[in-house]
Amino acid sequence: MSYGPSPQHFRSLVPQIDKIFKGAKPADIPVELPKKFELVINLNTAKLLGITIPKPILLRADQVIR
Numbered sequence: 001m002s003y004g005p006s007p008q009h010f011r012s013l014v015p016q017i018d019k020i021f022k023g024a025k026p027a028d029i030p031v032e033l034p035k036k037f038e039l040v041i042n043l044n045t046a047k048l049l050g051i052t053i054p055k056p057i058l059l060r061a062d063q064v065i066r
Helices: 007-011 014-021 043-049 055-060
Strands: 002-005 037-042 063-065
Touching: 002 007, 037 043, 037 055, 043 063
Parallel strands: 037 063
Antiparallel strands: 002 037
């Protein structure tokens, strides 16, 4: 199970990194917080570990790996 920022958040960091490479001071660049978080559940791993994931959690997941 993983809960964290969506991959789109990391793509939005590219312009900030570009500014740093071009000489901007990191302290002068505003911090961008993630706008969306994703819950991903790997049922294969859960099964191998003997863990049963409750159905309400599976329904809330953004992605379920079977």
